[in-house]
Structures are given as structure tokens and as C-alpha cells.
Amino acid sequence: MINAHLILKKVVFYVLILITWQLIYLSNLLPELVLPSPSQVGESMIIMITNGSLAYALGTSFMRLAIGLVISVTIGFTLGYYMTKHRILYDTFGSLVLGLQSIPSIAWVPLSIIWFGINDMSIIFVIIASTIFSVIITTYTGIRNVPTLYIKAATNMGAKGFVLMYEVIIPAALPYLISGLRQAWSFAWRGLISAEMLITILGLGFLLITARNVYDMPQVISVMIIIMTIGLVVDGFIFSRIENKVATRYGIR
Amino acid sequence: MAKLELRNVSKFFNHHNNSIKTLNNINLQIEDGEFVCLVGPSGCGKSTLLNIVAGLEKPDEGEVILDGKTVNGTNPDRLVVFQEGALFPWLNVIDNVEFGLKIAGIDKEKRRERALHYLRLMQLDKFADSYIYQLSIGMRQRVAIARALVMDPEVLLMDEPFAALDAQTRDLLVVELQLLWQKTRKTIIFVTHSIAESVCLGDRVIIFTHRPASIKKEFKIDYRRPRLMEDPEINKYASNILDALKSEVIAAMKEENK
Ligand SMILES: Nc1ncnc2c1ncn2[C@@H]1O[C@H](COP(=O)(O)OP(=O)(O)OP(=O)(O)O)[C@@H](O)[C@H]1O
Ligand SMILES: [Mg+2]
Numbered sequence: 001m002i003n004a005h006l007i008l009k010k011v012v013f014y015v016l017i018l019i020t021w022q023l024i025y026l027s028n029l030l031p032e033l034v035l036p037s038p039s040q041v042g043e044s045m046i047i048m049i050t051n052g053s054l055a056y057a058l059g060t061s062f063m064r065l066a067i068g069l070v071i072s073v074t075i076g077f078t079l080g081y082y083m084t085k086h087r088i089l090y091d092t093f094g095s096l097v098l099g100l101q102s103i104p105s106i107a108w109v110p111l112s113i114i115w116f117g118i119n120d121m122s123i124i125f126v127i128i129a130s131t132i133f134s135v136i137i138t139t140y141t142g143i144r145n146v147p148t149l150y151i152k153a154a155t156n157m158g159a160k161g162f163v164l165m166y167e168v169i170i171p172a173a174l175p176y177l178i179s180g181l182r183q184a185w186s187f188a189w190r191g192l193i194s195a196e197m198l199i200t201i202l203g204l205g206f207l208l209i210t211a212r213n214v215y216d217m218p219q220v221i222s223v224m225i226i227i228m229t230i231g232l233v234v235d236g237f238i239f240s241r242i243e244n245k246v247a248t249r250y251g252i253r
Numbered sequence: 254m255a256k257l258e259l260r261n262v263s264k265f266f267n268h269h270n271n272s273i274k275t276l277n278n279i280n281l282q283i284e285d286g287e288f289v290c291l292v293g294p295s296g297c298g299k300s301t302l303l304n305i306v307a308g309l310e311k312p313d314e315g316e317v318i319l320d321g322k323t324v325n326g327t328n329p330d331r332l333v334v335f336q337e338g339a340l341f342p343w344l345n346v347i348d349n350v351e352f353g354l355k356i357a358g359i360d361k362e363k364r365r366e367r368a369l370h371y372l373r374l375m376q377l378d379k380f381a382d383s384y385i386y387q388l389s390i391g392m393r394q395r396v397a398i399a400r401a402l403v404m405d406p407e408v409l410l411m412d413e414p415f416a417a418l419d420a421q422t423r424d425l426l427v428v429e430l431q432l433l434w435q436k437t438r439k440t441i442i443f444v445t446h447s448i449a450e451s452v453c454l455g456d457r458v459i460i461f462t463h464r465p466a467s468i469k470k471e472f473k474i475d476y477r478r479p480r481l482m483e484d485p486e487i488n489k490y491a492s493n494i495l496d497a498l499k500s501e502v503i504a505a506m507k508e509e510n511k
Contacts, residue, residue: 152309153339157353157404158329167356171343250342251386 036218044218045225053207054226061203064120065192068127069184076132076184077177080139081165090140097133105130105191109198123195123203130191131184138180142173175246182239189231254321255282256440257306257408261315263465264301275301277465278315283408286438290451293461299444300336302466303410306442307333319407329353332406336413338397340385346396347372347381353404371399374433391422398430402437411443415450424482427453431479452490453480460498470497 018038024030025037048054083090108129109122116122146169154168170177196205204227211219246252264276275298283289293299304310306317308327316323319331332353340349347368354364372378375395385393394414401409415423427450434441445451451458458472472494480487 149335149337149339150341152304153333153335153341154352154356156307156309156327156329156331156333157400158356163356167352168341171341174343249384249386 033215033217036221040218041221041225044216045222048207048219048222057202057204057207061192061196061205064123064196064203065127065188068124068192069131069188071124072128072132072184072188073135073181075128076135077139080136081143083136083140084143094140097136100129101133101137103129105187106194106198108191109195112195113199118199118201120201123192123199123201126191126195126199127188130187134183134187135180138176138183139173142176142180143169145176146172175243175250175252178239178243178246182235182243185234185239186231189227189234193227255318256285256287256320257283257442258318259302259306259315260318262302262305262312262317263314264298264305264310265313274465276305276312277467279466279468281459281468283440283442286440288434288441288443288454288456290455290458291442291444291461292446292448292451292458293466294463295446297461297464298466299446299461300412303333303412303442303444306408307331307410309333329357329404330407332401332404332409334394334397334401334409334411334414336416338390338393338414340393340396340400342385344385345381346377346383346385346388349385349396350400350403352400357404367403368399371403372396374402374436375399375429389422390417391419391426394418394426395429398433402433402439406439408440408442411441413444413446416445423450427482428479430454435478448494449482449487449491452494453482453484453487458494460494472497 021035021038025035045054079093083094105126108126112122112125112129116125150168150172151164154164159167192203193205193208196203197209200206200209204223208220208223208227211217211223259279259281262276262279263274265272266275267273279302281289291299291302301310305312306324308317308324308331318324324331341352344352347365350368350372351364354367359367369378369381372381375398377392377395377399380388380392385396388396394417397414398411415426418426431454443451443454445454448458452472452474455474458474460469460471461467462469472490474490476486476490
């Protein structure tokens with residue numbers, strides 16, 4: 001639903017921020033290195049867009065993200081599923097997963113560098129490590145919470161084994177699986193940027209850290225704005241829309 | 254030979270490490286095309302009995318015999334219409350109705366055609382593309398009935414399908430179900446705790462005792478169809494049954510107090 005009033009409020013708010021920012025800049029209270037002007041940041045953004053460095057960095061970052069997430073979701077889902085099947089797996093492996101899940105993504109970077117070196121693989125590994133455990137756990141909870149009534153009804157109509165899994169259990173667990181995916185995305189996004197900053201071979205995080213290395217503050221801020229915008233769009237538009245739609249359809253809301 | 258027979262069926266459930274008897278030696282014979290209503294107090298074991306007939310639960314003693322063969326496990330020839338509908342929210346109405354046919358491997362065109370036929374019968378064809386959350390509770394139960402009928406089961410097991418409905422919708426569906434039954438001549442076991450509903454629907458009304466459920470009394474209802482809930486004749490049948498039950502209860506209490 002597009003609400004003109006709401007959009008207007010937001011536009012006014014951001015314009016006010018820009019004006020304040022510009023005023024602080026003009027007042028010369030802070031050195032230019034600490035706070036560049038909005039137009040300098042805009043200029044730096046336009047340069048990154050026109051010379052192709054932004055597109056290249058985004059392409060590289062999203063490629064790593066996609067590979068990491070696909071691997072993490074595939075393996076995580078499978079493990080979560082088997083944990084619902086075998087109590088022993090949950091009792092043993094499950095507790096380890098809960099522990100590992102609490103490690104912040106950046107803490108995986110040193111290990112990853114030692115294991116894989118300075119390359120794409122080590123960045124992808126950080127993404128996998130920072131997401132897979134939450135995928136396992138949401139898959140497990142999602143499947144465990146599928147109403148037995150659905151399973152009874154489907155079994156009664158002749159569904160079993162893989163068909164039951166594919167036609168009933170996965171769709172019934174969908175609300176959980178989607179919020180798991182949403183969480184995985186946000187962990188992956190944070191993990192990706194941290195890893196790229198520390199492992200420094202191409203990508204958005206690399207763009208950020210190289211700007212810092214030459215004290216290019218306008219570029220530091222514009223890359224941060226891009227990171228924020230992407231996070232906002234994926235989470236606030238894509239995921240929250242899907243979640244709302246599913247919640248309505250499933251009668252959760 | 255009876256279409257469906259329950260022979261010495263008993264069922265126990267574990268409750269805090271105690272084995273509690275829920276069904277006590279149920280013997281029941283149901284003829285082909287018969288409409289049988291089971292009535293009993295809440296928690297006595299009616300749903301459990303239906304689940305056993307459906308093969309979703311195993312009896313601890315005794316057996317269920319369909320067309321002369323002991324049933325083993327669940328099969329679409331005995332389909333349950335659940336108390337809560339149990340429709341799938343991720344599918345639209347027609348895909349819900351097609352679900353069993355899809356599992357059975359029937360091709361898309363054929364199952365669409367059959368599903369639409371039953372939706373029309375339930376006057377729901379206009380809602381084929383709706384999702385479940387967009388339907389009223391009464392419409393949901395009609396979809397659930399269509400979803401079962403489309404599989405052409407030998408026995409239809411209905412577990413208080415009208416319990417969640419308002420009185421008007423319920424009365425309407427009671428008539429609709431009778432017309433449907435006259436058209437299809439399915440064997441139906443219908444669970445309810447409303448005596449009036451059971452009299453209105455059943456050729457036979459079977460009353461269960463408190464847990465452990467056993468058959469307390471049986472009434473044959475010989476009355477023209479379709480019967481209406483507001484028919485005074487139906488009310489008379491119902492109050493006769495109530496009276497019989499009351500005197501039974503009083504007799505039992507006297508017995509206990511001796
Ligand atoms: N899986 C189970 N494990 C343990 N106890 C159970 C189980 N299923 C049912 N019971 C018990 O068996 C008894 C009968 O349950 P059932 O659902 O068959 O009753 P009902 O007659 O259908 O009641 P209602 O009219 O409220 O639907 C209840 O006391 C219930 O607690
Ligand atoms: Mg019940």
C-alpha cells in the first residue's frame with residue numbers, strides 16, 4: 001500500500017537531515033576530514049557509479065553472498081531436518097549448534113584466513129559459518145511446530161515420505177523458514193562486509209577499507225550509505241513483504 | 254455382510270505413566286450407505302474412535318474390518334473430515350480439494366475437473382482461487398467435505414464438522430449434507446455432541462458413555478428426508494432420547510448408591 005502522507009513525512013525527515021548536515025559543515029566546527037559535505041559524498045558516490053567500481057564491488061560481494069547462502073541454506077536445512085528426525089542428533093549436535101550460533105560473524109575471520117588463506121573461499125566460509133547455525137535452528141523449530149493435524153490429514157489422503165515432506169511439511173513450516181532466511185540474510189550481510197574488510201580482496205567491504213586507508217572520508221560515508229540502503233531494501237522491502245503475505249495467508253495475523 | 258465392522262476395539266493412552274482406558278470394547282456394524290451418528294460427552298473418545306477407523310491410530314485390542322478385510326494403517330478409502338477442518342493455508346481452495354488426487358498421481362486436467370465438480374456441489378466454485386483465510390468457517394468446512402468426497406472414499410468419517418458454526422449455517426449444512434448423502438450414498442460416520450444434530454442426520458444414533466467410552470444405547474431414526482433441525486418431530490425424537498438417557502443415568506446412580 002502506498003501512503004502519500006507517510007512518504008511525505010519521510011522525505012521531509014531526510015531533507016532536514018541533509019540541511020542540518022550541510023549547516024554543520026558550513027559552520028566549520030569540524031575539520032573536513034571528520035565531516036565532509038553532503039555534496040562531496042554525493043560526488044564520490046557518482047564517481048564510484050560512473051567509473052564502474054561500485055558495480056564491480058557489488059557484483060563481487062553479491063556473488064560471494066549468493067554462493068555462501070545457497071551452501072548454508074542447503075546444508076543447514078538438511079541438518080535441521082535430520083535433527084527433527086533423530087532425537088539423539090538434537091540432544092548432542094543441537095547443543096553445539098546453539099553455542100556456535102552465538103559467535104559473532106567477525107570472530108570467524110581469523111580461523112577462516114588460517115584455513116583457507118586470503119581468497120574468495122575464506123570470505124564465503126565466513127558467510128556460511130555466520131548463517132548456517134541459525135538456519136539449522138529455525139529449520140528444526142519450524143518443522144517441529146508443523147501442526148500434527150496437517151500431517152494427519154495429508155497422511156490420511158495418502159501422502160508419505162518425500163511427498164509428505166515436499167507437499168506438506170516444508171510449506172507448513174514456511175513462516176519459520178522465511179524468518180530464518182531473513183535472519184540468515186542479515187547475519188550474512190554483516191559477516192560479508194566484515195570479512196571483506198579484513199580479508200581485503202575486492203567487494204564492498206574492500207571499497208570501504210581502501211577509502212579509509214587513503215583517508216577518503218566522502219567515499220567511506222558513501223559506501224556506508226550503500227551498505228545501509230541495501231540492508232534496508234532487502235530486509236524492509238523484500239523480506240518483510242514476503243513475511244506479511246505469508247502471515248496473512250497462514251492466518252497468523 | 255456389514256460394510257464396516259468394529260470388533261472388540263479397545264484403546265489405552267498413557268497419562269503420567271498410567272495407562273488410561275479410552276475406548277472399552279466397542280462392537281459396531283455399519284451397513285453400506287448407512288448414515289450413523291456417534292454422540293458422547295466431550296473427551297470420551299469419539300475422535301479417537303474415528304482415528305482408529307481411519308487407521309491414523311492403532312487399536313490396542315480388536316480390529317476394524319472394511320469389506321471383510323481387517324484394515325491396516327491409513328488409506329484414502331476411509332477419509333476423515335476433521336473437527337478443525339485441517340485445510341492447508343498455503344494452497345488455494347481448488348488445490349486443497351485436489352490434494353489427495355495429486356498424491357494419487359492423477360493428471361492435472363482430470364483432477365481439476367473432479368475438484369470443480371465437488372466445489373460446484375458445495376456451491377463454492379466461485380471461490381476456487383481463494384485462500385483459506387478468505388473463507389468463513391462454514392465455507393471452510395464445505396471445502397473440507399469436498400476435499401474428502403473428491404477421493405470417492407468407501408467410508409466418510411466426519412468429526413464434529415459443524416461444531417464451530419453458528420446455528421443458521423449449521424442448520425443449512427445439515428440439510429446440504431443430507432442431500433449430498435442421498436446423491437452419493439456414501440457410508441458416513443458422523444460424530445457430534447448435539448443429540449438434535451444426530452437425530453436430524455442419522456439413520457442410527459449411537460450414544461457413548463463417559464470415558465472409557467462404550468456403547469450405551471442405540472436409536473434407529475425412521476423419518477423422511479431431508480430432515481430439518483427446526484422440525485418439531487425431530488425435536489420430539491431428540492427429547493425422547495434425552496429422557497431415555499436421563500432415566501439411564503438415574504438408574505446408574507441408584508445402582509452405585511446401593
Ligand atoms: N495422543 C494422545 N495421548 C494421550 N491421551 C490422548 C491422546 N489422544 C486422546 N487422548 C485422550 O483420550 C481421551 C479421548 O479423546 P478424544 O479426542 O477422542 O475425545 P472426544 O470424544 O473426541 O472429545 P471432544 O468431543 O472434546 O472432541 C481424552 O481424555 C484425551 O485426553
Ligand atoms: Mg473430538
